[in-house]
Amino acid sequence: MDQGRTDIAPGRGPTDSELLEMYRLMALCRALDERVWLMNRQGKAAIVASAQGHEAGQVGSVAALRIGHDRFYIYYRDLAALVSLGLTPAQIMSGFLAKAGEPLSGGRQFPTHGAHAGLNLVNLSNVVATQIPQAVGDALASKMRGEDAVTIVYFGDGAASVGDCHEGMNFAAIHKLPVVFFCENNGYAISVPLSKQMAVDSVAGRAEGYGMPGVVIDGTDVSAVYEATAAAAERARAGEGPTLIEAMVERYLPHTSDDDDSRYRPRGDIEEARKKDPVKMLRERLLADGILDEETDERFSADAKRAVNEATEEVEAAPHPDPSSFYDHVYAGDTGGASSR
Amino acid sequence: MDQGRTDIAPGRGPTDSELLEMYRLMALCRALDERVWLMNRQGKAAIVASAQGHEAGQVGSVAALRIGHDRFYIYYRDLAALVSLGLTPAQIMSGFLAKAGEPLSGGRQFPTHGAHAGLNLVNLSNVVATQIPQAVGDALASKMRGEDAVTIVYFGDGAASVGDCHEGMNFAAIHKLPVVFFCENNGYAISVPLSKQMAVDSVAGRAEGYGMPGVVIDGTDVSAVYEATAAAAERARAGEGPTLIEAMVERYLPHTSDDDDSRYRPRGDIEEARKKDPVKMLRERLLADGILDEETDERFSADAKRAVNEATEEVEAAPHPDPSSFYDHVYAGDTGGASSR
Amino acid sequence: MSVIDAVREAMREEMARDERVFVMGEDIGARGGVFLATDGFVEQFGEERVIDTPLAESSIAGIALGAAMNGMRPIAEIEFADFIWPTFNQVVGEAARVRYGTAGSLGAPMVLRAPYGGGVRGGLYHSQSPEAYFAHTPGLKVVAPATPYDTKGLLKSAVRDEDPVIFLEHKRTYRLVRGDVPDEEYTLPIGAADVKMEGSDISVISYGLMLHLCLEAARELADEGVSVEALDLRTLRPLDSEAILATARKTGKALIVHEDTKAVGVGAEVAAIIAEEAFEYLDGPIMRVAGPEVPAMPFSPTLEAMFMPDTERIANAMRELARY
Amino acid sequence: MSVIDAVREAMREEMARDERVFVMGEDIGARGGVFLATDGFVEQFGEERVIDTPLAESSIAGIALGAAMNGMRPIAEIEFADFIWPTFNQVVGEAARVRYGTAGSLGAPMVLRAPYGGGVRGGLYHSQSPEAYFAHTPGLKVVAPATPYDTKGLLKSAVRDEDPVIFLEHKRTYRLVRGDVPDEEYTLPIGAADVKMEGSDISVISYGLMLHLCLEAARELADEGVSVEALDLRTLRPLDSEAILATARKTGKALIVHEDTKAVGVGAEVAAIIAEEAFEYLDGPIMRVAGPEVPAMPFSPTLEAMFMPDTERIANAMRELARY
Numbered sequence A, B: 001m002d003q004g005r006t007d008i009a010p011g012r013g014p015t016d017s018e019l020l021e022m023y024r025l026m027a028l029c030r031a032l033d034e035r036v037w038l039m040n041r042q043g044k045a046a047i048v049a050s051a052q053g054h055e056a057g058q059v060g061s062v063a064a065l066r067i068g069h070d071r072f073y074i075y076y077r078d079l080a081a082l083v084s085l086g087l088t089p090a091q092i093m094s095g096f097l098a099k100a101g102e103p104l105s106g107g108r109q110f111p112t113h114g115a116h117a118g119l120n121l122v123n124l125s126n127v128v129a130t131q132i133p134q135a136v137g138d139a140l141a142s143k144m145r146g147e148d149a150v151t152i153v154y155f156g157d158g159a160a161s162v163g164d165c166h167e168g169m170n171f172a173a174i175h176k177l178p179v180v181f182f183c184e185n186n187g188y189a190i191s192v193p194l195s196k197q198m199a200v201d202s203v204a205g206r207a208e209g210y211g212m213p214g215v216v217i218d219g220t221d222v223s224a225v226y227e228a229t230a231a232a233a234e235r236a237r238a239g240e241g242p243t244l245i246e247a248m249v250e251r252y253l254p255h256t257s258d259d260d261d262s263r264y265r266p267r268g269d270i271e272e273a274r275k276k277d278p279v280k281m282l283r284e285r286l287l288a289d290g291i292l293d294e295e296t297d298e299r300f301s302a303d304a305k306r307a308v309n310e311a312t313e314e315v316e317a318a319p320h321p322d323p324s325s326f327y328d329h330v331y332a333g334d335t336g337g338a339s340s341r
Numbered sequence C, D: 001m002s003v004i005d006a007v008r009e010a011m012r013e014e015m016a017r018d019e020r021v022f023v024m025g026e027d028i029g030a031r032g033g034v035f036l037a038t039d040g041f042v043e044q045f046g047e048e049r050v051i052d053t054p055l056a057e058s059s060i061a062g063i064a065l066g067a068a069m070n071g072m073r074p075i076a077e078i079e080f081a082d083f084i085w086p087t088f089n090q091v092v093g094e095a096a097r098v099r100y101g102t103a104g105s106l107g108a109p110m111v112l113r114a115p116y117g118g119g120v121r122g123g124l125y126h127s128q129s130p131e132a133y134f135a136h137t138p139g140l141k142v143v144a145p146a147t148p149y150d151t152k153g154l155l156k157s158a159v160r161d162e163d164p165v166i167f168l169e170h171k172r173t174y175r176l177v178r179g180d181v182p183d184e185e186y187t188l189p190i191g192a193a194d195v196k197m198e199g200s201d202i203s204v205i206s207y208g209l210m211l212h213l214c215l216e217a218a219r220e221l222a223d224e225g226v227s228v229e230a231l232d233l234r235t236l237r238p239l240d241s242e243a244i245l246a247t248a249r250k251t252g253k254a255l256i257v258h259e260d261t262k263a264v265g266v267g268a269e270v271a272a273i274i275a276e277e278a279f280e281y282l283d284g285p286i287m288r289v290a291g292p293e294v295p296a297m298p299f300s301p302t303l304e305a306m307f308m309p310d311t312e313r314i315a316n317a318m319r320e321l322a323r324y
């Protein structure tokens, strides 16, 4: 943790094998991310929001939680969280191409959006910050039933300005709900820099005003992320309530494939940021620490490439959703093509 | 100031004659307040929200500002602010009885609601916290035109939970707008106690998270209120941006005349609070300091009583608004009874 | 039993029946709700299931939604419908699309209750009728009952419904309207209108408080020899278009009455359905009596009276229609 | 000139003309707006009058309202209409009532611009049509132009209007629809519909993107010997009921077309007005072609196509109506 803020105990760190697995996931995600961006440029994927630069924050936090048990409210930039949760490249890519059988929304929603019941994964909408009170309500439900699931909710620095963020955090603190607020602060909301988003330089500084701990961490360092998340989850499970983690990250690419960041972002800015590329940094560290060897690294690369290639082929060949599914699921019981009114 | 919080310089205090005038206004307001409550119990006033217990906060803050120049966004509990701004008891009472010629909304709105252009006074709606971003926009307008008006916005502890409060404060801090956020913390939002409203015990503690100073003051002490407001106004005029003042006050009566506080509030609670009655405390202090003498005090009492009696007679005799005014002012230019569609 | 009693008993029974049901909102705990809809609940069910929330409507809806997506069945109270606008993003934008946007993986079985309507000296901000906005929104269900019997049966169905239901209670009916409610448990189907009075000359289609004024006007008309059929919509989404068309076809003359303002209101849809699908049966224009096109109901009694449709206006419209 | 150019030029001219006019919204500064509606503005007018706001729509509306009440004329951009729901409380609840609730002491001369509509692979949250909600609200004006000429003239009028105007720009028309715009300055009256094609057999009433599909379908029908009159509503509140009634009385047959979902939509009001006031002139049912009753437009191209009304559906409805 960069600036541990106070009453949050240090969490346990990742084991070597966990580190290795996180690196594998980050490399896989990066390969997938580059591919879908390319597919957008080829006119195949209508819209892409890239996670490049954010991977350590997402992978590190998911790794510190219990997949299939804890609960995940993510947002559009969380491709690496999806990969970490175990969605396959083909499943994810089928969202980018909105193909039949897409697991989250049946191709109805933007890529990565929808939900996955088995994974306790929700990415309901594109509307920034709506997930925050929803995640709080989700945690309330777990608490009411006496379950020990922790709900983590991801959001950006822009989202922190929305009223729903305030209302959700306040409620979670009052009821000491098992929530981890995970802010991926990349310094931009599309083109709006942090200095126009807030008069302070950290979202985590607001945590105290709600009565919960807030920590600022280096979001490019998986270990720091893992530790902070583990500590927050422990607090949550112990009934001590929510924690706000602010992971400082960088957005390498434009906001989405529709954006042109040269209109507002100094080039040097990104070059500078890329020096702290979380995937490269982790690779170097694991090599140095003897946790990763070149051979394994090459295998990871090759596997990632193959998985992404296979996914591309599979998904490009897949059919579009059947138009007759259009009227399904407006209300419970709506299936089979009948209009609801 | 009880707990000066940091970077806010102490403001100037009220002069003796200002103190005396504030006392006169507080006593007048109390008499009016008791009368309209009575008129509700008599079935004459449909709804009353009382300011009893809040008077020092409202009178002290208005006194520190420039009437007719600075700008006031108040809420439903701000009867004493209205009295301080110079509305007559008859004008105010005409709102409680919704009579013709009522100056703020023509009897269309709940008592004390509407606006007064000459006084730069806005109390637009009953919807809690909506006035906060409005006041921020109001201050933005003054700043854009290079005017030195300060906008003060009043709200309760409940209002602080609303998203609009967060969004408005954040914007004001970013743009260093000349706003004073004046929270009248009476520990209740109708029946909901502060402990269920927030996990902390002060709203002002949130100011830092926006990048502005926040102070907690004793809202039953006019001098403390005056000083804090004067200091915040000076900051605002100097281009240093907003301040959040949290005045700790007590609500002596039920939330409104529709409420029954015995359902949720321990009796001892109010009795305890009444020991710090701001009107009585100021009276005693001014008598002790020789600023007020018994004779003047009796004159104030008699004047207040007479003004309230005269207002009652005048307003009870006044006609109801002409039904033909019903279609006026839906859009600009709508007057004379024509339907707008 | 009064309407507010019906609301209370429906919730009490559903909470007793199903552990997943809980209530949340402002002042619903010790205070028992500003209209006493949850009077005694905190004593009976405890603070965990009777949650006094902070003053923050957007999150009341958002938190209810999150709890619903995670297996609970929240009933959230919006203290007055006038304060429901902050929930729009979480309700119209989010809850209404949960099932569709997840292709059925998740649902949002939540109820948002709100006292609405005027004629209570509520002024601009305690008198509003928000039904048209929600009735326009696919994915929501909108219920607006008029009697204690319908209120109880429909609220119980709303709580059991798998989809988000906006449940609108006309606050003037709370204590004014009384009626029999059976001791045995029952539910009523959402989406079914109800003929509250059979007739053959003209149809009046209404809901909520206005239904009662329509029935009063219909009784006046009966004395004048005009037979009025009164349809109570009860549910505003989905609208029971079969029942609407049946009565329109039967009498050939339709009058729609609501307190909410006219333009782009629920009455417009009822008129459009009839004009589109029962055109051949019509013997007169489709008429509407509705709130006037002003932003809200004023506080002054003289001005409030200008807003509220009354029995006289309704009876006059019936007479005009009967003359065709 | 394209529609987006018309938007930009209208704002540029009004900002140059009146110091009180300023723009605010997300990404409207250096980025020039996500659709480039304010491209070059920050360079021309400076950061004070071109305000990149935090991501917080409720306050964008609330701050604009406060500035408007204090003498300014803000134009606030909501990045996509899908994100307009958080403004509902400040717009529907507050801005719409400022003049009425202060008996004329204050007004709210503000414009809320929003790109809306689908057919752009926008999915559930970048395709929505929010007009019905605002068109239901007295105190607001709602403008939804279809051509560059109308866009420029109406946006300039909106900025000069003394009351709050919701200005809806169909994002698919931004670059697709081009047209002549005079060099000289002009404004167009809010509240006036426009006959875009004269005809005598049937009337088609529409607005926004759908107007263009209606005109295309009308040209098809002309080849088949059916003469279609096409009315462009342009303003959705206040509706130009005279123009609606004039065309309905002229042809006796009305088809209303909009992309927004059907129930309780703007088309319902148009149908209701005709059914109420032009009943004697009608030779056929009042028909509607509108978006289907699903919560929103899906992202998949095959599913998106199911949502969007197209020329074929419109032409078929015209044929059906012509047969009466």
Ligand SMILES: Cc1ncc(C[n+]2csc(CCOP(=O)(O)OP(=O)(O)O)c2C)c(N)n1
Binding pocket: A077, A126, A127, A128, A129, A155, A156, A157, A158, A159, A160, A184, A186, A188, A189, A190, A251, A255, D026, D055, D057, D079, D083
């Ligand atoms: C309520 C809302 N307003 C505006 C948008 C348009 N929009 C999409 S993403 C975005 C920026 C979000 O920034 P941030 O929260 O920092 O997340 P990041 O994209 O940087 O990860 C904006 C303005 C939206 N989706 N929702």
Ligand SMILES: Cc1ncc(C[n+]2csc(CCOP(=O)(O)OP(=O)(O)O)c2C)c(N)n1
Binding pocket: B077, B126, B127, B128, B129, B155, B156, B157, B158, B159, B160, B184, B186, B188, B189, B190, B251, B255, C026, C055, C057, C079, C083
């Ligand atoms: C948005 C909104 N929600 C609910 C209400 C109903 N209501 C009116 S006053 C009030 C409590 C406000 O408490 P607080 O802000 O502390 O002010 P106080 O009355 O204590 O001065 C509530 C819940 C409202 N007017 N507006």
Ligand SMILES: [Mg+2]
Binding pocket: A156, A157, A158, A184, A185, A186, A187, A188, A189, A190
């Ligand atoms: Mg960001």
Ligand SMILES: [Mg+2]
Binding pocket: B156, B157, B158, B184, B185, B186, B187, B188, B189, B190
């Ligand atoms: Mg309070």
